Amino acid sequence: MSLIVTGTIGIDDIVTPSGHANQVLGGSCMYFSAAASFYSPVRLVAVVGEDFPPAFRDSFKQFPNVDLQGLETRKGGKTFRWGGKYHANMNSRDTLFTELGVVGEHPAKVPGAYADSKLVFLANSPPAVQMGFIEQLPQRKLTVADTMDLWINVAKDDLLKLLKRVDGLVLNYDEAELLTGKPNSVSAGRAILELGPRFVVIKKGEHGCLLVHRDGMCALPAYPTEKIVDPTGCGDTFAGGMMGALAHQLQDSSADAGSYAAVRRALVHGTVVASYTIEAFSLDRLKQIKKSDLDKRFEEYAGMVRV
């Protein structure tokens, strides 16, 4: 099934206990697309400014499954910039700065050729922008959104409206608690289902993820690793692997893309691709690997959890 995503493409400054990287390629939509493209073609809709470096544009060539028809370079605009510093355990971070640039203006338009998109992923951006995006996609069969603490705090009403329109939500465990007031992830997940989605994936970083679906529940561990260089984009590539695998699994357009079984299996692909993302700064590791590397680690992971 055709997969479309919108979100940010940006320039990041990152400090981790392993080192630092200045002015590197980043953004939720960028990470998502690169990861998903191992599994399926991806239609990308995003805006960058005129300052977007040509070298970053060349990076897309390493992910040829990403269709760039929806990438707008806005005249006179500034590319989204983000800076973050990770704590010693790599599981939490401080945002050093956020410069919205073109992301704070009007969103990119969905090209006409994308109007028939079936699987939709709303990478992290303001809920009102996410809502505006899905309204341009009347043929969507499965819509999944990511969100963050910022929107829960400053745009909760918009987010609650959006949740009535999406099939799935992906968010961090602390954000699930913030949204629902429930410190237990299972309880938070169930409470989120009451808000609209058919399933919610609660991301727990090094502790894996929890899927709470109307038809079942499962917890999966992260791939255990000590090769942690930069966690930036792990959540986005996790979602990219998940949605890409769903798009690949569901060649038959009459299939139920959001079934418990389909989502559960897709989560393992998300887990595997995220485990590579963390091994280098920016998208550096994803640029090096092949689909066969992902398949190999998938088998290793399957052997690890086999009971």
Add this chain to the structure above:
Amino acid sequence: MSLIVTGTIGIDDIVTPSGHANQVLGGSCMYFSAAASFYSPVRLVAVVGEDFPPAFRDSFKQFPNVDLQGLETRKGGKTFRWGGKYHANMNSRDTLFTELGVVGEHPAKVPGAYADSKLVFLANSPPAVQMGFIEQLPQRKLTVADTMDLWINVAKDDLLKLLKRVDGLVLNYDEAELLTGKPNSVSAGRAILELGPRFVVIKKGEHGCLLVHRDGMCALPAYPTEKIVDPTGCGDTFAGGMMGALAHQLQDSSADAGSYAAVRRALVHGTVVASYTIEAFSLDRLKQIKKSDLDKRFEEYAGMVRV
């Protein structure tokens, strides 16, 4: 294979966000034995005081697989007492008081009939006491110890000596970091293998566990639940399920009890029995369930993680 355990049997006062329980049966050896006894006979070696309530003694009748030949009631002695209060997320707690009583005196003697024990579990107690225990068990084939932050802080030399004598170590993730100085659990696990053990199981509460073994590594999620009443004893029953399952699996005394495959599979049984422990105060839930309940949840868990 025969399984023996030593540790504490005590009287607990517990406060959790779900409620409180005063003067209830507890202690590392008590929880471990009850859990292990679903899978295998268990030889218990522990000391209580004269104040140990007759009703608690009756509790053992509900776990008939626990052999009480090594339970000493010390004249004039006071039973170990512990009080704890859990935080809102149930994943951390404060110790309100610890009264060692007979546990602070000389340890219980291993009965002669137990001298041929093959699998040995050293539930949480001072490392020097744990060392004294294994020296009475010359025929042991697999020795696994639990420990805690207290001993890492106040008896590290004794603990390091003990680690050279055990096959496996079970401890919490924050204790693994405290022992090794490594915030990443995989790195901490590898560092612990350098100290002597062949494997280490790092417990992460609601986030499951990590096995780092000389022959492999695996992460397993906890059984996801919102039915969390009292986490006390979860770690001990996790170890009990693991060691009980190993004792059951290894009927052939020439088998390698500590192989990666055997320990990995046994961990799932530990995970399942711990998921029942948390559903009520003290040992109340373990008193209600049957082996068939554990088997059923084992199958459910296997289905959840199957890839």
